[in-house]
Amino acid sequence: MRITPRGSQFFRLLTDAAANLVTATGLLRELTEAAPQEREAIAGRLHEVEHAGDDLTHTIMVELNSSFVTPFDREDIQTLAARVDDVLDYLDTAADLAVLYRLDTFPPGTELLLRVLCRAAEITAESMPGLAKVGELAPYWIEVNELENEADRVYRRVLAHLFQPGADALEVLKTKEVMEQFELAADAFEHVADVVQTIAVKES
Amino acid sequence: MRITPRGSQFFRLLTDAAANLVTATGLLRELTEAAPQEREAIAGRLHEVEHAGDDLTHTIMVELNSSFVTPFDREDIQTLAARVDDVLDYLDTAADLAVLYRLDTFPPGTELLLRVLCRAAEITAESMPGLAKVGELAPYWIEVNELENEADRVYRRVLAHLFQPGADALEVLKTKEVMEQFELAADAFEHVADVVQTIAVKES
Amino acid sequence: MRITPRGSQFFRLLTDAAANLVTATGLLRELTEAAPQEREAIAGRLHEVEHAGDDLTHTIMVELNSSFVTPFDREDIQTLAARVDDVLDYLDTAADLAVLYRLDTFPPGTELLLRVLCRAAEITAESMPGLAKVGELAPYWIEVNELENEADRVYRRVLAHLFQPGADALEVLKTKEVMEQFELAADAFEHVADVVQTIAVKES
Numbered sequence: 001m002r003i004t005p006r007g008s009q010f011f012r013l014l015t016d017a018a019a020n021l022v023t024a025t026g027l028l029r030e031l032t033e034a035a036p037q038e039r040e041a042i043a044g045r046l047h048e049v050e051h052a053g054d055d056l057t058h059t060i061m062v063e064l065n066s067s068f069v070t071p072f073d074r075e076d077i078q079t080l081a082a083r084v085d086d087v088l089d090y091l092d093t094a095a096d097l098a099v100l101y102r103l104d105t106f107p108p109g110t111e112l113l114l115r116v117l118c119r120a121a122e123i124t125a126e127s128m129p130g131l132a133k134v135g136e137l138a139p140y141w142i143e144v145n146e147l148e149n150e151a152d153r154v155y156r157r158v159l160a161h162l163f164q165p166g167a168d169a170l171e172v173l174k175t176k177e178v179m180e181q182f183e184l185a186a187d188a189f190e191h192v193a194d195v196v197q198t199i200a201v202k203e204s
Numbered sequence: 205m206r207i208t209p210r211g212s213q214f215f216r217l218l219t220d221a222a223a224n225l226v227t228a229t230g231l232l233r234e235l236t237e238a239a240p241q242e243r244e245a246i247a248g249r250l251h252e253v254e255h256a257g258d259d260l261t262h263t264i265m266v267e268l269n270s271s272f273v274t275p276f277d278r279e280d281i282q283t284l285a286a287r288v289d290d291v292l293d294y295l296d297t298a299a300d301l302a303v304l305y306r307l308d309t310f311p312p313g314t315e316l317l318l319r320v321l322c323r324a325a326e327i328t329a330e331s332m333p334g335l336a337k338v339g340e341l342a343p344y345w346i347e348v349n350e351l352e353n354e355a356d357r358v359y360r361r362v363l364a365h366l367f368q369p370g371a372d373a374l375e376v377l378k379t380k381e382v383m384e385q386f387e388l389a390a391d392a393f394e395h396v397a398d399v400v401q402t403i404a405v406k407e408s
Numbered sequence: 409m410r411i412t413p414r415g416s417q418f419f420r421l422l423t424d425a426a427a428n429l430v431t432a433t434g435l436l437r438e439l440t441e442a443a444p445q446e447r448e449a450i451a452g453r454l455h456e457v458e459h460a461g462d463d464l465t466h467t468i469m470v471e472l473n474s475s476f477v478t479p480f481d482r483e484d485i486q487t488l489a490a491r492v493d494d495v496l497d498y499l500d501t502a503a504d505l506a507v508l509y510r511l512d513t514f515p516p517g518t519e520l521l522l523r524v525l526c527r528a529a530e531i532t533a534e535s536m537p538g539l540a541k542v543g544e545l546a547p548y549w550i551e552v553n554e555l556e557n558e559a560d561r562v563y564r565r566v567l568a569h570l571f572q573p574g575a576d577a578l579e580v581l582k583t584k585e586v587m588e589q590f591e592l593a594a595d596a597f598e599h600v601a602d603v604v605q606t607i608a609v610k611e612s
Binding site: 265268269278279282286297300301304305373374377378381 | 564565567568571573575577578580581584602605606608609610
């Protein structure tokens, strides 16, 4: 990995921000596997990660305003930081809602969705130091795209299963609301990759 | 406040558009406090404000196409006008759905959400004449961000309360649909601030 | 119609992508009119169209990366292709969910929504070859905007009807989920038109 000296603090900050996604998806997986009474503590830890992410985004914005030279367009760095932050928000919301709604059990398919989200976090984090050679990141955004499709497919099957005749509508509504955040997080990973692709098109 | 003569009509038009947000949030607050049979008339007045907003957006687009000089990038002015219009749409939708679904009562937390929305409208309107000195608007977008977080926090508690065991699922579904528009409106205020921040980053 | 030789393959590829929208809305209409047991086969055909659309989007991205000259900003062409693809996704999702949830009947208003979507597809497809003279496309995006408002209006009435007292909440939830995709597709057509308008503002 070769990092150009110009604006290398942005690659470092974005790398830190993306590393938070790995921690957060890991905590969310832990939460879905924990007993209901243990969930609140894990959600609290995830919330701290989300706060750390907010601080990083803020630092990136301040750096952008005080740097004469940036590796890419200022707005693209700003957008990228904001999109990474969006993913973190959905993960945090999923945890918060699961606790708040006192969700009984997570529906079948949850494990699969979390495997997709953990993998998306992993390759997103791996791609950030590589931004300096953005043209070589095609395998990253292709896989994120496939993961998003996979999450979507699983999510629909989760809902179809929830909607079984005789199900309790109120319970369905609550569960759907929580599971939706998983799907939105997968979408949000794709939006991160979209910005990376936009930068690659500009640089090509 | 210093307005440069170049493109000052855009500041004026955007200021008028944002002033509509103050009127609209005020009407929405009035609607949520009114008796059910009085709601339709108030929703009608809000809908007229929304129409006036559409006309302003159209005027901004026409001006953009006929002006040689614009204070910022044409696309940023266009996006800003579109985002202001989005807020108005959600406020109008909230009022329309409340009438259409014959909502019985607004859930606890509604008053708090409206306080947040009215404040967001206020500071958004105040920020528009200041666009000429966009670098000084940081306090505005920081507060909008905080207000969006507050709206989000309240919204989740509103839902958790709605989802109480024994609640009528159909009533919950209807109420959730209306309350969601409040949350989307708070998001949309943040998106307005995002565009202002994008402009500030470019101008810095 | 006059097509400049420079970058004319992009107009052709975008025209093909938009033609898929006409096929897809037609198939979706067919599905909503078919007997439940015939729906799966039609959804399968729609899914093939969606795949063909993915391939086209991919070809556009590859062309963008290998072309020295493009008719508009690279990012705008990329965004336009992505927004056309979004519409296709919602149409495909609507069909998939209708099958997956074993929807009994489509609610009143469905026919009207499909008329709106088919018309939006038609004028979007017609607008693409005209991108070379983007300044003359105002009638297109004005009508798409009106169609989106119409879809929104009908969608709300569909929901209000679904939410009738005594309705089965689980059935309402399922049907709402499917109908929402129709509304999102209408929104997505408007987002396509927004990008066209952005290009027009830049070129003016």
